[in-house]
Amino acid sequence: MILSSQSDTPAATGDAAGHRGTIRGWGSFVLILISLIVEGFDLQAANFAAPSIVEDFGIDRAEIGPLLSASLIGVLIGALTIGPLGDRFGRRTILIACCVAYGTLSLIAALAVNLPQLIVLRFLIGIGLGAVLPNALALAGELAPRRLLATATGLVGIGITFGGVVAGAVAAHYLPTHGWPALFVAGGVLPIAIALLLWLALPESPAFRPGAAPKAATAGVRAVLAPEFRGRTLAIWLIFALVLMVIYLLSGWIPLLIRDQGYSLAQASWIATGVHAGGVAGGVCASLLLARAQWKIVAIFAALAALSLLLLAVHNWGMGMLIALLLLVGFFSTGTQNGLNGSASATYPAAFRASGLGWALGLGRVGSILGPLAGSLAILLGLTAARHFFLIALLPLAIAALLALWLARRQRLAPPMDEGQ
Template sequence: MSTQQTIDVQGFINAHRLSAMQVVTLLLCFLIVAVDGFDTAAIGFIAPAIRAEWGLTPAHLAPVFGAGLAGLMAGAFLFGPLADRFGRRTILMVCALFFGLASLASAYSNSVEMLVVLRFLTGLGLGGAMPNSVTLSSEYAPEKHRSVLVTTMFCGFTLGSALGGVAAAHVVADFGWRAVLVIGGVLPLLLVPVLAWCLPESARFLVMKGKKPEQVRRTLQRIAPSMDLTNARFTVPEKAQTGFPVKHLFDPELRRGTLLLWLAFFMSLLVIYLLSSWLPTLISSTGMTLKKASLVTAMFQVGGTAGAIALGQLMDRFNPQRVLGLTYALAAVFTALIGSSTGNTAVLIVAVFGAGFCVSGAQVGANALAAGFYPTASRATGVSWASGIGRIGSVLGSMGGGWMLALGWGLPTVFALVGIPTIVAGISMLSMGKVERARAVVAH
């Protein structure tokens, strides 16, 4: 080939069928998120055993939970900008190594204070891994299937959380609570060399940074082995940015969308953590056994997984902002239904499943939406900082149920109020649609 061909990286990915290399990338991100889910959920499952061994009150355990959430928030804020500077693959490996070692160290804690510090450090790594998995997945996904591929990858978190419960049920009785933390540490450490061997760096990131053109050529050659890319020059529509990446989230064309995403993430995660933390307690307060209340609550996670996959497909076929906006609005209906159906178990199960489908499913979809909204240069920062802002909502949500119980409100009132933030999230998503339409007009 005598003349040099110029290839747009995303256009190239869009034009070809999903390759084995892209499937492996998505699978590895799925595994990272699954281990992330395992470690995030593990502390909740082993808390009763820790409390019994150390003779603690619930008040003593509260900082352990709080430290993990604070670490998740700090990790999202810290590692997003670093991934936009040093690469998604590099930071994913650092995060997996970091939270693996921290979880392993947590197993050897001999005091609450030590466990609090190590849970914060574990959360730090976890908080960086999840949004960077979303970012890398989205950058290797064809645009027409991006939402469903990213949301399916993200279902690893739910699977990992469920495995955390299964592990705790079987491991704690025979080996003690520390063994669960050892598992949570060993799994990511085993994954690190696999990531080093198999996980590609984002081709879009490398081209934007003007780095390693031969590596980009080899990576894209794996997507289309039959094409001759020997003399190809690769491009992306965006330029590299200078300065602190977070400031670019407030560039004129991104500012309004950034604030709307932050509002949606905050409200969505507030409701998710309030419901997942307090549903068993609130439902059992009506006289239902705690075991039965826990089984009903599990339908929230099942609904979230089903919602993530279904909404990902709908987002690829229809206007994604409208899909998410209407889904969040429907979440308010299901949430209110929970409070008025505690006397009817069948209706209650449908209501909890529906709330999980809508609010948890839409939150996973919002991650995919955020990844598509930001340009390559600030994508990891955009997704991570939206997640970090959402974590502030998760902290308030995990405490909110207690405040509402203390006020003595009835369940219909509590759950009607819990639905209000999902309506706000829905309005934010519908407003995002206007932002995208305005951007499309400017682009043309």
């Protein structure tokens, strides 16, 4: 059972009440998962719409860069500034408000008549997206039994990855006939619809219900950098940045690697899809393992991702082995990220969990911005073959694994205490 209540057994009111609580808990989990699938869709919408935007506005491909970066910068700001408000006003409140906000902005973006308008709107959309993720992750964990907090948080985060797959499918179907506005219309209608469902059916976190323990006097970044959390927080920030840098490096260079091996565009598309499928499987696997261990799982997956990348980089493999290694890379790299989401959530108490996740996810976006630039660094270092670019990812993953092992030891010595849950 993933979600039923904050205790691991049904309440004393009887089996029927416990069964109803289990159904409500699973329903809440599914709603949060759908909200993150929708967020993943919106995060990728501009990437898939870019070719159509270039053609429609008659601009050069080089001019599209600011549009693709705008939402990432917005996500960083939203996670750092709006996301922590969930510790003050409640996760559910911020989640619903931000879904409505970025959905409305996406509908407006569909009416944009030039590139500067789209850039500004995508930046504002990114702010809303950045605030949704930490509160959705925190709420999913807090609606689960305490022993499954990290598992529930990790599992629900898979919605972001799956949302990118959905965006690709929608783009393939509607872009040829309806153009780029269709993606932004879908990216507007979907979050507004899910916001209505969240308002009707999603409960608030137990930490914000009547009778819960008073909120901490200190929240936000001051709370996560308090002496007892400072070391762990700085380590978590660095791991998020390193892992997201690797993931965005891979997303940028895997297609190049496949094409560099001489495969057709159709073959490259199927192989890239397999990488995403491996990522979903890895995210599920890592999240389920978090019930037994948390930061140790992050360390293991990061180390195995590094090993997979090393094998990928040292030899010019045939198609069968290439696909197998890319599946492993997707499995372990995405598994590392989902394990990281769950473990970080379990590190902080409910009083400032959204702040802890918001700052980690926000600062992690610095890594996502730097990731694609690592390819340029590889060229400067003389790594001209596409497969050699993956050597750049080995050191970040090794550092992430070592930091995760250190956090596992600290977590064992100082586990978080969630009052009021």
